[in-house]
Amino acid sequence: MSPQVILLFSGKRKSGKDYLTDHLQQRLKNECGVIKISAPIKSYWAKENNLNLNELLSHNEYKEQYRLEMIRWSDSIRAQDYGYFCRQACHDALDKPTWIVSDIRRKTDICWFKETYKDLVKTIRIVADEETRKSRGFQYKDGIDNVASECDLDDYGDWDLVINNGEGKPTLQKQMESIMELCKNNK
Numbered sequence: 001m002s003p004q005v006i007l008l009f010s011g012k013r014k015s016g017k018d019y020l021t022d023h024l025q026q027r028l029k030n031e032c033g034v035i036k037i038s039a040p041i042k043s044y045w046a047k048e049n050n051l052n053l054n055e056l057l058s059h060n061e062y063k064e065q066y067r068l069e070m071i072r073w074s075d076s077i078r079a080q081d082y083g084y085f086c087r088q089a090c091h092d093a094l095d096k097p098t099w100i101v102s103d104i105r106r107k108t109d110i111c112w113f114k115e116t117y118k119d120l121v122k123t124i125r126i127v128a129d130e131e132t133r134k135s136r137g138f139q140y141k142d143g144i145d146n147v148a149s150e151c152d153l154d155d156y157g158d159w160d161l162v163i164n165n166g167e168g169k170p171t172l173q174k175q176m177e178s179i180m181e182l183c184k185n186n187k
């Protein structure tokens with residue numbers, strides 16, 4: 001079965017990408033599969049450097065130790081082929097009607113998905129104020145928070161949906177409903 005809708009999620013560090021996409025996955029259950037563009041990056045990186053892949057994929061501090069190096073290395077590959085990691089991440093594409101891509105970071109990521117999957121693609125930006133992100137563990141890091149992997153989509157203006165997940169955010173139920181509403185149009 002090919003997908004009916006592909007949801008591309010983006011947001012700054014600690015805006016809540018994993019939190020919201022995990023909840024969406026729990027809600028959609030078997031109807032959806034989660035794709036992480038960072039998964040092929042982390043898996044190559046772990047293999048090359050003899051690191052623990054599960055730790056690298058998890059939510060903990062371990063991944064932070066390698067973030068900067070992974071950004072630099074993956075950027076050098078993207079410079080040759082901007083769709084490289086998107087293609088890899090979709091390679092074992094799930095046999096599910098809804099795909100959730102939880103970590104879109106570049107205009108070229110969006111470009112690749114739109115070129116490849118056309119109108120199936122919906123873009124969602126998760127926003128949270130800096131205070132809230134700090135309360136979730138965000139600490140500004142030079143070379144990470146001021147480079148393309150974190151900032152390239154800051155001036156992207158064509159989101160299908162923007163979700164506040166910071167101060168004054170709506171309930172989780174409302175956040176989920178706004179995403180479901182977006183999906184409805186494609187089904």
Ligand SMILES: Nc1ncnc2c1ncn2[C@@H]1O[C@H](COP(=O)(O)OP(=O)(O)OP(=O)(O)O)[C@@H](O)[C@H]1O
Binds near residue numbers: 018059
């Ligand atoms: N709406 C929310 N309510 C309660 N806790 C939240 C909410 N959103 C995020 N969090 C918590 O904030 C922390 C950071 O969220 P999360 O890991 O989803 O961010 P992220 O955008 O995926 O970050 P990163 O880019 O660093 O991977 C987690 O501990 C998560 O449980």
